Amino acid sequence: MIRTLVVGALLTLALPTLGCDVCGIFLNVQPNDRSTQFGMLYRLRTLSRDFGTEGVTLLKHGGTLEPAMDRKVKELIQALEVRADIRLADRWVLLVAAPVVNSYQSLNGFQTYDVYGLGDPFALMRYQLVNTKRTATDTTGGLVHRLQLGAGVKLPLGLSDATYNSERLHPDAQPGTGSWDALLSIEYALRGRRNGLMFSSLARINTADPHGIRLGHTASTTLDMFHTVKLGNTVQLLPSLGGYLEWAGHDDNHGVEEMGTGGTTWYATAGLRAYWKSWMFTATYQKALGWDIGDEMTATDYRVVTGLSFFLKNN
Numbered sequence: 626m627i628r629t630l631v632v633g634a635l636l637t638l639a640l641p642t643l644g645c646d647v648c649g650i651f652l653n654v655q656p657n658d659r660s661t662q663f664g665m666l667y668r669l670r671t672l673s674r675d676f677g678t679e680g681v682t683l684l685k686h687g688g689t690l691e692p693a694m695d696r697k698v699k700e701l702i703q704a705l706e707v708r709a710d711i712r713l714a715d716r717w718v719l720l721v722a723a724p725v726v727n728s729y730q731s732l733n734g735f736q737t738y739d740v741y742g743l744g745d746p747f748a749l750m751r752y753q754l755v756n757t758k759r760t761a762t763d764t765t766g767g768l769v770h771r772l773q774l775g776a777g778v779k780l781p782l783g784l785s786d787a788t789y790n791s792e793r794l795h796p797d798a799q800p801g802t803g804s805w806d807a808l809l810s811i812e813y814a815l816r817g818r819r820n821g822l823m824f825s826s827l828a829r830i831n832t833a834d835p836h837g838i839r840l841g842h843t844a845s846t847t848l849d850m851f852h853t854v855k856l857g858n859t860v861q862l863l864p865s866l867g868g869y870l871e872w873a874g875h876d877d878n879h880g881v882e883e884m885g886t887g888g889t890t891w892y893a894t895a896g897l898r899a900y901w902k903s904w905m906f907t908a909t910y911q912k913a914l915g916w917d918i919g920d921e922m923t924a925t926d927y928r929v930v931t932g933l934s935f936f937l938k939n940n
Contacts, residue, residue, distance in 0.1 A: 662710040662936030664905075672923040673698040698923050701729040704744060716753045720775075722746060726783070726800035742784030742800035749777030749808055750769065767818040775810035785834060796838050803834035815920030819853045823867075834879070841874035841887045864900040869911055875919075890925055907932045 677697035707724035709893040724744035730737045740834055755772040783801020787794050812825040826846045833839040849867030856862065869892040896909040911928040918924060 645723065657662075661712050661937040662934050663937060664932055666704075666708065666930060666932040668704050668706070668928065668930045670700075670928045671926045672702075673785040673921045673926055674698050678880065684687075687831060695733065697733050699731045700923050701727075703727040706744075716756075718751045718753070718754045720749045720751065720777075724783075724800075728798050728800065730798065738789035738794055738798060740784075740787045740789065740794065741854075742783070742787060742797065742799065743920065745779050745781060745783040745801045747777060747779040749774035749775050749905075751812075758902045768815065771813065773810075774931060775808070775812075777808040777810075779804075779806040779829070781805055781834070794933075796834060796836075796840060802831075802840060803836070804832045804839065806831045816851075820851065822848065824848050824849045837879040839877040841876050843871075843873045845872070846870045847894070849896070859901055859906045861900040863896075863900075865896040866900075867894045868892065869894050883919075883921070885919040885921035888916060888922055890916040890918065892928070903936045905932075905934045905936070907934070 642863065674697075676698065677813070697923045698781045704724045704726045706722050706724040708720065711721070713719055713755065723746035726742070726744040727739070727741050730741045751773050752775070753773045755770060757769040757771070779802070781801065781803045782802075783799070784797065785799045785801040785803030787799055807830040808903070809830070810826065812823070814823040817820055824847070826844065828844040830842050831840045845867045849865045851863055851865040854862040854864070870889065872889045873887045875881070875882040875884060890910040890913055892913050894911045895908060896907070898905060898907045907930070909928075909930045911930075913925045913927060916924050
């Protein structure tokens with residue numbers, strides 16, 4: 626069983642994410658592309674920015690300060706997500722997930738909000754165009770590859786009207802978005818017997834919420850390299866290194882673009898997956914190396930994702 630798990634994992638190790646952890650989707654591509662998987666993910670994002678005494682007086686994520694005041698913003702976003710990656714047929718795989726989200730912010734060391742609630746669930750159907758296997762007569766040095774396309778939807782079922790001090794928080798601070806959003810994905814992986822690389826890209830096309838606010842469309846791209854380490858007959862480790870790029874367009878308020886929103890952030894990533902029998906533990910750290918974001922946006926410092934999964938069956 627462990628051999629089968631690792632074969633799938635080498636083809637799907639990338640951990641792409643999309644947008645911020647409140648309004649976006651975290652897509653942990655299933656590690657075994659020929660099995661059904663159930664699991665839980667915990668994700669953490671920390672953000673900070675010193676707005677100084679210049680610039681906007683109304684911060685996008687909430688809170689108003691006088692122009693002469695220094696504005697040091699810190700944010701913490703946490704989510705615990707339950708998910709199932711269900712193999713429906715030889716080439717079709719359905720991913721469904723539902724998160725619980727905590728969003729916290731402080732200005733100059735004083736809490737401005739701390740909200741908990743259900744996030745938006747999503748469903749993503751993926752089709753495997755190519756998924757090769759090694760054969761007994763293999764003459765390619767053990768190389769196999771996989772190409773997979775996906776499409777899905779994020780449902781507006783999470784909490785999207787949370788308030789703090791009797792004021793409704795901006796959609797970025799809400800556990801849910803209140804909007805129907807479309808999802809598109811593409812993944813490609815190439816691996817040898819112990820080493821390989823993976824490319825994946827995920828996009829979310831947003832619609833407006835009931836208040837007339839449309840969050841900016843988002844896209845992300847991941848490129849990772851990995852290596853396999855075998856410890857005895859039952860344990861396998863898969864360390865990985867790579868890069869990750871995250872982009873968001875401008876938000877839209879009743880048809881008018883908010884020019885201080887959106888932007889691009891790029892990260893260095895390091896990950897580790899450990900397999901034991903039908904279980905998998907995963908941990909990923911993403912450090913922001915730089916960004917080009919709007920005047921109203923808080924910059925990401927780092928992201929951490931951990932997860933535990935169980936494989937129900939092998940095909």
